[in-house]
Amino acid sequence: MNIHILITTDQDILGGQPVFTGTRVPVESLFDHLEAGVSLDDFFRRLPYGN
Known part of the structure; x- marks a missing residue:
């Protein structure tokens, strides 16, 4: 997977x-x-687009 799909600046x-990508959630917060x-799983579930 291309990292540029997951993370943007x-x-x-x-x-x-x-x-x-698609959020204002800093990677540092991970x-x-x-x-x-x-x-x-819990972290990604809490992202604005996670389920």
Whole structure:
């Protein structure tokens, strides 16, 4: 899978910070959640487009 499909950067969205495509969720938040013990499934389920 191409990483550019999952992650985008745009100066107009969070100052160019890498975010998950179609959201304003910073990629950095994934690592914060993993450190806190949140599973990948739970993290992605919580994204605005997740189910």
